[in-house]
Amino acid sequence: MYELIGCPMHLGVSNKGLQQSINSLNVRYPDLNIKKIDEIIVPEENLKNLKNLNSVVATCTSIAKETNAIAKRGNIPLFVGGDHASAIGTISGVANNVKGLGLIWVDAHSDINTDVSTISGNIHGMPVSVVMGYGEEKLVNICEIDTKILPQNIVLFGVRDMDPLEKDIVERLNIKVYTYHEVIERGLEVCLKEAKDYLSNITKLHISFDLDVMNPELIKGVSVPVKDGFNEQEVDHIFDFLLEEFPISSIDIVEYNPICDTDLHTAEFTYSLIQKILDK
Secondary structure, three states, X not given: OEEEEEEOOOOOOOOHHHHHHHHHHHHHOOOOOOEEOOOOOOOOOOEOOEOOHHHHHHHHHHHHHHHHHHHHOOOEEEEEEOOHHHHHHHHHHHHOOOOOEEEEEEOOEOXXXXXXXXXXXXXXXXXXXXXXXXXXXXXXXXXXXXXXXOHHHEEEEEXXXXXXXXXXXXXXXXXXXXXXXXXXXXXXXXHHHHHXXXXXXXXXXXXXXXXXXXXXXXXXXXXXXXXXXXXXXXXXXHHHHHHHHOOEXXXXXXXXXXXXXXXXXXXXXXXXXXXXXXXX
């Protein structure tokens, strides 16, 4: 059984529109009744390479406690956000309960920077490295497990925007990547089946889905749009495949920004995707 929770986190990218994400969805779709986890704002050290570090750590720790409790009840956390730094919290909480956890990161960005490689200092660009145990100690040690997921148990899917130093990290750790253009060229089904085979040794799968993996001409309600991207039918197929072929530990749907959602189509799609998952 899924338990629906969310956090209107904006601290990882400092985009205030994300703060409206959960309230906006709950008002528009009261049947969702997303249980909201509030952001926690604490004094900061004003680090250029780790913006809002202390508040991100505090908020992700709160998210981790909630997802840990859900997993201990034998249920599946379905988390809605808010910026992608929140995945540090969801994965940390679930990893407390699952050994051999796998991750498929469905995102236009690889989000595998560290405090050393980052250009922006935005922590929403670092969660994949953090859950592998790389980067700032305060982030890495949430839930007191430094390595939540091994590099060989991670697939980046749909990526089309990577910083040069991110590419170096991916190559050094031999992270499996399916770029958006590779998926389109080789076929969605082919790449999904390969990803399934690649992750054959995991015990359960965490799906972390960023709405910006989709084409911003179709899905406008995101903070960091990137040209091209999946359409609605393709994302539906990705979820149908993953939900049928893997034992699921937990799911993120993140980066919904109501301010950018000028036609409300992103809200409609997010709602339909949540319903699809809950109906499985």
